[in-house]
Amino acid sequence: MIPPLRSTPSRSLALAYWRQKTARRAAARPSASNLLDILLDGYCVLDEEGRIQHTNPALESLLACPAHQLGGRLLLEFIEPSCQTDFLSLLELMKYSRSRIGPLEVEMKTAAGEPLAVFLTLAPSPNGGRELAQVLLRDVSQWRQVQNELVAVNLMLEQSFTDTLEGWAKALELRDYETHGHTQRVAEATVQLALEIGYRLEEVLNLRHGALLHDIGKMAISDTILLKPGPLNEAEWEIMRRHPVYAEQLLRQIDYLRPAIPIPYCHHEKWDGSGYPQGLKGEQIPLEARLFAVIDVYDALRSSRPYRPVPWSEERTLEHIRQQAGTHFDPEVVKAFLKMKNFD
Template sequence: MKNTLSQVNILLVDDRPANLLALEAVLEPLKCNLVKANSGEEALKCLLDLDYAIILLDVQMPGMDGFETATLIKGRAKSCHIPIIFVTAINKEERFIFQGYASGAVDYITKPFDPAVLLAKISIFVDLFTFAQQNQKQAKELLQAERRRQTERRLDERMRSRLDQHHLRELASSEERLREFKSTVDATLDGVFIFDAHDLNFSYTNHGGVGQLGYGPEEILTLTPLDLLPEVDAALLRKKLDSLRDGTIPSYTFQTVQRRKDGSEIPVELFLQFVTPQGKEGRFVAVARDISERVMAEARIEQQFHRLTALRDIDMAITSSLDLRVTLNVLLDQVTSQLQVDAADVLLLNPHTQSLEFATSRGFHSQVSNIEAIRLSESHAGRAVLERKLVYIPNLTEEPGAPARAPVFAKEDFVTYYGVPLIAKGQIRGVLEIFQRSSHTESAEWMEFLNALAGQAAIAIDNATLFDDLQRSNSELMQAYDTTIEGWSRALDLRDKETEGHTLRVTRMAMIMARANGLSSSEMVHIRRGALLHDIGKMGIPDSILLKPGPLTEEEWVIMRQHPFYAFELLSPIAYLRPALDIPYCHHEKWDGSGYPRQLKGEQIPLSARLFAIADVWDALKSDRPYRKGWPDEKIRAHILDGSGTHFDPAAVELFMGLDMESSSIPLELDQLLVPETEL
């Protein structure tokens, strides 16, 4: 990647230059590198050269639209990690918003938007990106340091080469060379040990070895290398010493830990060789290199990797699930494992009551979910909300206050506390609480990662809140729409006093048949709407024809048969009513093709219209009219059976005849229809 910590890239994608300029103005305070693309194709090219903290993507663009662009971005390994926010002024309908989330977006913002809100949202992603960059930079520095140590190690091998049999024989051949040997060995920081081939007692240790282990020069001569190693490694070493002694292997190197005099352990890399000086009995030579820094560097690299993986897992949870509980559980799993804390929870702010409500937790011994809503003035978490900053309590036992949580704290034996406000788009969404059962002072790196996790928690809550608000608004809108539909149907009934109540009766019958036929609850919603509006086209029929007490003339019938067309013209421009058009438009079609308005035949007629036609005829014949009395049930049944295969769908007739309409129950309210079908 070409980024540096001073350069964070943001990709802006919109086919209108004016929109790009507006976004530039909003994001200018972030001091980021704003890369602009005027099409989906150009955006994909921009992703080849740079990494980005966030992509702001328009939906409605010529050629490749925003959804297709987002899908391609998420499908590439190099760019799938980049969060996407859709920004659009056109595609505001629910289906577009859901499609945006399905294509991998973390947010869907419609215009006009509040610039401060957008800026706050983007700043969170910039902070997360910067944090990830810092982790990567630290990991790179650690790797470079390790490479330097490896280079130094290779250079120092020259010293080890002096320990082979040839050099030892030469150095031991004279007092002068012996002094040279000791001088060379004592100068190295590595521990050099010579020990007996049989009893393994140390016979020589250089200054480096004495310094490593903390023993005095005389004390160490009473020990063997096996005394300094863990039991498992000591057993392995004994076997390797046998192989070195009999010449099976020329040398042996392995990593272990050496036990110091004070009981502490240091990680070392041991190099062993069996040497036989000229004219003398063979002995073992060991070089122990302190690799504490290397082990710490490797541990830091591994920790950084796990933390980056944790952030990625949380990102995936945020983008793949709109269930807040699922996302927060993933978050707390990462909090407890990566930060090594005893317990953690998330409290959500209820803006209406100005109190904090429990969401989820990890690590508690007691049942914290039973705690009632916490007032902001009665908790450390409330203080974090009010002050909009992290609250750190080093010793809870000495801290007064927080009466709402005192019983929990007493049972849990908590000592250290952190409360981090969860802020998204400038709004407090809740608090992430961290608890330790012992005294802890954490590093700046630990605190930085905690803040990154808190930022992701805030994003998750904000996304879930947005989705819940969207669902609530959609439900309220649907209720309003359906109330309007019911008003239309009542208006029709009031216009024709003779058919008053007809609409609700046929709607109920049609829905009983639809449920018996196995239609889903979502399909039944459309059947309900279509049944309520089945005669909406009659609003275009003159009263002189619609309310005529006697039979209609042929000319009048021509006008009356236009009402399905009127229904289509009236309802088809209304998007949410299009799926309900089948009944108003087709309920006068007949199975044999002799119906109107389009002479549809057989299964060309929509199923809902075929079912409704029977209910409509049943209620029409059963009701009194000025020119006739209502028919008895048996006569109507015979009439419907007689029309099976000509007027009516035979399968629908068979279904109808097997139902008891009087005792069957069916919900007619919209909110009841929208529950899962297993609950109906």
């Protein structure tokens, strides 16, 4: 049988030390009210009417209003009219679900009327009674400002990049003045046709880039072939047919331009499989390249060239495109193009 422990001086001292240490820890542990005082986010409790009952220093700072002036005021007073319906809906949802709801981005204003953007979160009040909800408000005004600045910088970079692409296209046209303006015209017309068949506005950027760069591979073709006034022989045609491959090899090294590759690489493919450089057939050809092929041929026939000084008429050009549906062109794309031209 194990004898009971007897109190010894050393054991008494150890127990006293442990009680003292535990008491110090309890005294040092922050209370709920202390935590609210040091909380960086604004906090308040709303009663059943949506009036502010309790606040913390962060909320007073956020709304630029002392606690004695906040008490009893409707939180709705500080919320912009455009966001009040969303806030009330969130409050109702929290009330009936009895669960935490949010965060919701809300436009607010300070007591002085200064604009304020916050993430607002609601939770049921644990005290019950007339207290309906706890509200946490996180200031995101600086975050939004940074976000807006990043968007502005991104748009500026996007425009700079587009300007660079257009510069490349114009540099190519300088080698062959007979095609002056062709690149810009086909880029705009391709975007128009894409929107006609259902592309969304945000989807056409890569398509436009591809149209601008459709002949970039010709930078690798010598002037003796590119600018030859007469017909090309078979050997010269073999070299000329390599320009889509050169375009693909150039653009695939640039991450930003990889989505634009289908037009430069595939715009000489034909619906019946007789095109180049891969001999793709039907829907094997990317849709953007099928769109561009119609636009490219239309603009070429409507423009003067060394081998065709007099452009074709509008009627003759559109009839040619109609006749090439199912051989050179995707028949459905031709239908959409003729509808766009009011020639269906």
